[in-house]
Amino acid sequence: ASGSLIFAAAGTVTSSWDPTSHTVAPQITAEGFLFGHLTKCPMSEANPGEILPDLATEWSVIDEHTLEYKLRQGVTFHDGKPFTAADVKATYEYASNPDRPASAWYPGRVDVEVVDDYTVRLNTKQYGYPAINFWYVSSFLPILSAADVANPDTLKQKPNGTGPFRYVETVGDQIKFAAFDKFHEGKPSIEEIVWAYVPDANTRVLGLLNGQYHLTERLEPEQYLSLHKEAGLKTDRSLSSENKYLHFRCNKPPFDDPRIRLAVCHAIDRAQVLAVVGEAGQASNCHVSPVKFGFTDVKDYPEYDPEKTQALLAEAGFPNGQGLPEIEYITSVGFYPKTREYGELITAMLQEQGFPIKLTTLEPAAWEEQLYRRADGQGPGHIIDVGWITGSPEPDLVLRPNYHSKFALINGVNDPEIDASLDKEHGATSTEERLKILQEETLPLIAGKAPSISLFSSVFLRAMSAKLDGVTFYPNGPIDLSKATLS
Amino acid sequence: MAIISSIPQSSAPARSQSVNARILRLAWRSPEMKVASALFLALCLLTLFGPFIIDASATKISVADKFLPPIFMDGGRLPYFLGTDQLGRDLLLRSLVGLRNAFLIGVVSVILMFALGCAIGIFSGYRGGWTDVVLMRITDIQMSIPVIILAITILGMSRPNPFTIVAVLVLSGWPIYARVARSVTLAERQKEYVRAARIIGASDLRIMIRHIAPSILPPIAFVAVLDVARMMIFEAIFGFIGIGIQPPTPTFGTIISGGTQYLLNAWWITIVPGCLLALSLGSLNLIGGVLERSRNLVLQGAA
């Protein structure tokens, strides 16, 4: 037993503890303490597709529409009820219901067949898509108790999972979790986790330095570097499932012309951007993160090349940028690291190439309001800085909302070629076939048409007390403290 | 003309010097005035001419030079006297320009809110009656709206730029001036010299401008000097939460709000502009304080 760990969190949970009610990243992190999943997916860069056992001990493909999971025995929920197949059935059928707000995470409806108390089969036949789509999702769907699912009110108010920690109470901006005695991997050594919501990054660091906090997340790169050197502290750096993009508003001039978009792409020296972003970013030439299925180092990804920029500008009829309308670059401050800094940098680079560009930095709420296209299809500004994170290796969660003309939430691109390519990879029946289409057709096509440019992949930076050992971090945020010790 | 020459003249020596000149001369005699003015002047000159003296390329982004410390520290190097910021820009130069911008915003907004507030206050206090009631209740309403809410609304609606920021500051700042000016006007209006002015035919407007304003405004103006600092701070706070002047234009607010996250590895980004600001505001305030004291002395006839 090593007492209580205070986690200075950058975000906090919503008013409902029902995991299917939200798409909020910090809450997924909190749910990581509370809930178990059928499988675990570490999403490592080296092996993005790797799957490990959790509540399921074995899993197999029965046919195109059926997956089978063998469940672990002797697992109990926090309320003392044993975990059985009935809980999996209830959870999957509830979560995949398209009425549930978070159902966007899940491929579609599913029927769960209880083979025996410790065997289940997922069946998608009735809904007409391959069951393989649940392959990764099973690592992210928190397993709820069937009794809770039957009673949504308890679900909202008191989370009840099989995870290493159980929920105690919420006091203001602090949430308390206590170690769960009957955790199937053994009671965690950390007795208590206090989730302290501290919105300001600087405050989190200073609190860590003076010993008020034991663990904090979302560091700025310099904070990370200096904490790295700090005695009594240690740091963690891990690639996330998030990429940072600049979206062009493709349905209004001048970015309705792909040549201008590419001209901008070639004018940006991403090496310098990365130098500013430092530890918080990792170079990647692809519109999805390296921890996502389908990632590849896209050939012909637009590189820094002022000559090409000038050539493209001239070709499009704006030699040296003359005649271009004023371009507004909208970014946020206080949400992602360094957005303002590299915003200034990119503005300067574009100005150097003759783009009449002006930077607007907004506080997050205002920025978010400006972010998406409006009902009329257009959005404010011309270049929008945004990141896209999803809790699954599934690339479609990035590609379809952003580049398919049916959605094109931000850039509003309407390109039949891209649409066709996205539909093609979606319909692929085997993992291999899909990987091939993604890597060789879809992703290079998007890079070439540049409805947006992916600047880099985000790296999550965290720091903790040196006394804290044995923590595992997941690329989309969750933290595994079940094996951790705080001496 | 009949000259009555036997009247003894007062002890007040007749000086053919205007009141203001006398105040200035008296103020100049105090050492703190000299020090403060020298400091202030130096800072002004530096902000004006700094960009010509210091190598202009230092203002350029050069990521390779980021976080260079001031030259008196290990690793510091020319031309970056006070080090560089997170994008490798010269901190001294940026601070000077930033200070100038913030200072302009502060001064302009204080002048405007002073003018607006005092005009309303004097008018309201002088007219009295319903005019007064209505104007003062508007003042109360305006005063009860927190600045931050006002700022987010206005700056959110119309993209932050120097004009909108000044507008927000003025909007939120005038009521205090109006209240103070009104209460002094009420007292002043009772005085006989206002009546005397009416007897010689001065119009209400003239009385407000030529008589009431000059006698009540100087003490309020000295308080306004304190407010320049507060306005710069508000600008900084706006910058802090992202509704301030837009980068790359440097202002005090954007520099320190950008700099605080580097407090641990590059404290100078925060400290340097803060110190420069403290120096300039401190000296300005000292000048104001000494002037105020001198004015009182001159008007009391003690000097």
Next chain:
Amino acid sequence: MGTEPLLTVENLSICLGTGDGARALLSNITFAVKPKSVLGIIGESGSGKTLLSRALVNWVRAPLQVTAGKVIYQGLDLLALPETQMARLRGREIAYIGANPTTALDPTVPVGHQIEEKLRTIEPGLSGQEARKRVIAMLDAVRIPSARSRFDEYPFQFSGGMMQRAMIVDALISNPKLLVADNITQPLDVTVAAQILRLLRDLQRDFGTSIVFVSSSFGTIVDIADEVVVLDKGKIVEAQDTGRIQKSPDHPYTRELLAKVPRLWHGVSGVPQVHVEPVVLSVRDVAKTYEVKDRASLFKKNRVQAVRGVSFEVRRGESLGLIGESGCGKSTLSRLLSSLEPPDRGAIEVNGVDVATLHGDALLSMRRRFQLLLQDPYNSIPSHVSIGTTIAEPLRIHRLASGNGLRERVCAVMQEVGLSPDLYDALPVGLSAGQRQRVNIARAMVLEPSVLILDETLSALDQVEQAKLLDLFDNLQRKHGITYLYISHDLAMVRRACARIAVMYLGKIVEIGDNETIFDEPAHPYTRTLLSSVSTVEAKPFLPKDYLLEGEPPDPIHIPEGCSFRSRCPFVIETCRSVEPPLSTRAGTSAAACHLGLERLPMPSVMTPGRPGSDLKQMDSL
């Protein structure tokens, strides 16, 4: 008297500033105060009286400096006494009362409480109850009406006279051995001043206090002092018995001073005569009422009837005097006349034009011809503007001059009123009251007005200054044919300057007539009361014992029914209680508002002007 003096001043000198620039304000002052006697100090304004009286209580502050001399009280040199010991004497053994009672107390604490506070500081053993009782008893003794409730009233609720009495209570409550009274009657009405003088006399007799009584009025000094010290430019020129100094002044300065004392009845020469020029200003039944919030009741307002129907006419080139006690509505009337405020009813016509109908340019040009000099010379000129600018302003407003011409005209006017043009750029801060008043006059004169109202313009000045300015006004009148309306409570001044005089009481004119009628055979008891109260060096035809008023005039909120003077009139008859007497014409242009005929009032006691010897007053007349 062979007793030891209570206080002696030896060789006292006081300078302004230090070093070479120092200016001697008092030099070599030596005198002694005998126990149980009243020492009078007289001198013109600026002669150093206040300075001297302050030095007696060791209250000399920088930039003033005692350069030599001693003030010895019971063997102790007060000037060398450590602050702690001095503090033990102040207020206990030596008390001081200044000229301006209204600013002497904390405005936010009830008067009684402040006196009680002082009493308990001096006698720490006293219980609150006991102290309170003593203060109230003492307030009663100085005849403050309903002292018990006045105890809890604030300074601003006291009139000047009542305040001065409260200050006397404050000074005497500790039974001091010595009281220094600096010009305490100067700001007061004649009636009140007379009351105060009598009060002081009584108290001095009852308590055996010694008094140093400072005044710039010879009349007052001879009324009260046993011995007189004459101060001129910071030096003592003569020290004498009161009787002797009247009869045979030694020093030429004293003689000059005596000669300058204005006479009301004896040796009065060339009283201004009534004119027959056309009427310039005609006032018909003008009234003004103010509403003030009544703190004691909900939503109720009190109606202050400041002016209650006043009518009179002034002819071109004539001087009309308007006299009356403080608060009777003189200033209000002057404000109505100069259209600073509109009257509630009645009409004011200037050259036949009703001023209420004037607007814009017409009003402006009326303003140019019709000027008012306000009462308070300190507040009526702006303090932050140089003198020249102040005087030049009317020229600017009326666009009469600009540039060099402007400066020339201003300088000319300054010279005309006796201000050095050197003062053009000076601030008013260093100016004496007289100089300020001159600035005021210059500002009005620069417009060359045809009618000038002077609201107590000369009351704040000593008689020498007054005389100079009156000469000036005379000159101007002769030269420019100006019409004056003198508002004053100073009878001597009115006697000298006005052809006709109106007497006001509680917002009404109770008597109006030519100069001689008003002074020699006034028909209204109130007029006679005023005349009886005046402090002069001559014998008075109306004796205080016949007329002297007690108490304060009723406040203009609760005006008694019938004759408003009846509450204070010594000759009140039954009719007075119910019927208000109209202003009925007597002889010629004179009129009085009284039910009584001349025959029912006492005969004037001295009626033969100019007989040598008889003009000296008897000491026991009070």
Next chain:
Amino acid sequence: MAFALEFFLRRISQGVLIVLAVAFVIFALLRIAPGDPIRIILGPMATPSAMEETAERFGLRDPIPVQFLRYLGDIAKGDFGNSFIRGKQGGTTGGSQDAAGSPPVERAAVIELIAKALPYTLLLAACGFLLACLVSIPLGIMAGVRNNGWPQKVALYLSSLLVSLPNVWVGIVLIYLLSARTGWLPAIGYRHIGYVIIPAIVVAIELAPVMIRSISVAVATNVQDPFYEIGQVRGLSARAMLFRHVLRNAAVPLLNSFGAQMIGMLLGGLFVVEYIFSFPGIGLLTINAVFQRDFPVIQTVAIFASTVLVFINIAVDFASTTIDRRLKF
């Protein structure tokens, strides 16, 4: 008595009008300003139709006056509404699409949020104010009594220095120096009274210069009044005159500047300081609410703040008339 009654009747009725007007202005401003709370409530992925539906359910698509009247009606019933964002259990961010579906009782009542935060703000304000008083009252008085000399110089230097230190900057530097580098004092958030010290210092630094100035000016004016010196000649000690009379008189302008200026500054200062220090008071609640477009919270805080301001001004004016009976209101 009658005076007091009439005074309060008149001022409170005016005050109610002011608060109503402020409420309306804020209400309208929030609804005009960009930043759709629905977007924040529902999260980035919400479909336009879901957003419309939620907006209608929240009544956000009605004309503003209609919304305002409804809001007033609720307030009249004592219901200040529930936060758009914060859950009953204390969560703060938006993004839960369920928020729309769940009955409003599941979202925290604004009044409770404020009740929870208020004690912290009061504590911070009191400490900061006290600290500022500790410095400025003695210094201000000393500087006011003597027209020249060291207290006046110290007062001038100190206020010149303090006024030129921006509170954001001072806050950060103090956290860095007193907390992060040295570990002497805790700084972030609130767990015990020690957490108040640094923020209170920052608040005090902002208030002190203005207080020093107002006090010294007010005292100086009254010391020049004749009654101060005459009181000493009357036999009272300088100390007694100063403490019993000068300060009493100086209280009137001080109360006025307190009502008009200090409270405003205190409010503004607290917002920022609480934000920097993550101090769980009203200021932090409000700034977060502003970021999250949590209309009910912002509105209620604004109404609350203006009510406090109105009442303080009434109290100040009443105190002034009680101290100085010459004043009229």
